[in-house]
Amino acid sequence: MQLRISGIIEESVVDGPGIRFVVFTQGCFHKCIQCHNQATHDPEGGRLIEIEELLQMIKKNPLLDGVTFSGGEPLLHTEALTLLAKECHQLGLNVISYTGFIWEDLMKNKKHFADYLSQVDVLIDGPFKIELKSLNLSFRGSSNQRIIDVQKSLKSDDLVLLDW
Numbered sequence: 188m189q190l191r192i193s194g195i196i197e198e199s200v201v202d203g204p205g206i207r208f209v210v211f212t213q214g215c216f217h218k219c220i221q222c223h224n225q226a227t228h229d230p231e232g233g234r235l236i237e238i239e240e241l242l243q244m245i246k247k248n249p250l251l252d253g254v255t256f257s258g259g260e261p262l263l264h265t266e267a268l269t270l271l272a273k274e275c276h277q278l279g280l281n282v283i284s285y286t287g288f289i290w291e292d293l294m295k296n297k298k299h300f301a302d303y304l305s306q307v308d309v310l311i312d313g314p315f316k317i318e319l320k321s322l323n324l325s326f327r328g329s330s331n332q333r334i335i336d337v338q339k340s341l342k343s344d345d346l347v348l349l350d351w
Contacts, residue, residue, distance in 0.1 A: 188237070188238045188266070188267050188270055189235045189236065189237055189267065190210070190236055190237075190241070190264055190268070190271070191213040191214060191230070191233050191234070191235055191264065192211060192212055192213055192233050192235075192236055193211040193212065193213045193224070193226060193232065193233040193258075193259055194211045194233070195208070195209060195210055195211065195241070195244070196208070196209040196211075197244065198248065198250075199255070202255040202257060202283070202326065203252075203253060203255045203283040203326055204252065204326075204351065205251075205252025205253060206248075206250050206251055206252050207251065207252060207253050207254060207255045207283070208244070208245050208248065208251055208253075208254045208255070209254075209255045209256075209257055210241065210254065210255070210256050210268075210271070211224065211227060211258060212227070212256065212257070212258045212259040212260065212261045212263065212264050212268070213227055213229070213230065213232050213233030213258075213259050214227070214228070214229070214230035214232075214233075214258075214259050214260060214263045214264075215227055215228045215259040215260040215263070215287065216260070217260060217287035217314050219287065219314045219315040219316070219317075220315075220317045221315070221317045221320075222315060223315075223328070224257070224258060227258050228259070230263070233259075238267055238270055238271050238274075241271060242271065242274050242275075245275065245278065245280070246278065251280055252280065252281065253275070253280045253281035253282060253283060253308075254271070254272070254275045254280055254281075254282050254283070255283045255284070256268050256272075256282070256283070256285065257285045258285060258286075258287075260286065260287055260288075261284050261285060261286060262284075262288060262293075262300065262303070265300065265302065265303040268303065269302050269303045269305075269306050272303075272306035272307060273306055276306065281308045281309070282306060282307050282308050282309075283307070283308065283309045283310075283311065284303075284307045284309075284310050284311070285310075285311045286310060286311070286312050286313075287313065287314040287315075288312060288313075289312050290310065290312045290333070290335055290340070293312075304337055304341060305341070307337045308336075308337060308338060309334060309335065309336060309337060309349065310334075310335045310337050311326060311327060311332055311333070311334055311335070312332060312333050312335060313329075313332040313333060314331075315328045315329050315332070316329045316331050317329070319331050325351045326351060333346075333348055334348060334349040334350075334351050335347065335348060335349070336348070336349050
């Protein structure tokens with residue numbers, strides 16, 4: 188299976204805790220003002236890559252703590268990313284996903300996102316808002332964005348936030 192990506196970072200310490208492999212998906216329609224990844228907006232941009240190729244890159248680094256899906260908008264690629272996340276979990280890695288959507292809207296369409304969310308450990312939700320920009324936040328660009336423990340939230344049917 189293939190995934191359309193904008194790029195990757197093989198080792199990042201700013202896209203979640205620990206050392207992370209980051210996949211930047213291609214395509215986004217949120218169009219956040221002053222988005223720092225504007226090159227990811229065009230759904231036809233970037234390049235296609237096989238999930239297996241990404242997995243081989245991930246497997247080469249025994250120092251990784253996890254994998255982060257950023258964008259663009261990862262939720263435009265749920266089928267491929269669900270597969271990749273399952274494989275990452277089998278390697279003992281955790282999975283973080285960013286999204287410009289908010290949790291409450293995802294829960295209104297829970298059936299559509301169920302497989303994907305079942306494979307995500309932490310979700311950082313919400314669009315970037317320039318008027319709420321803060322350089323003092325961990326792993327987020329603006330204060331409206333939340334760090335969500337996905338599995339606890341799904342199990343309790345109530346939003347569970349992490350204090351990172």
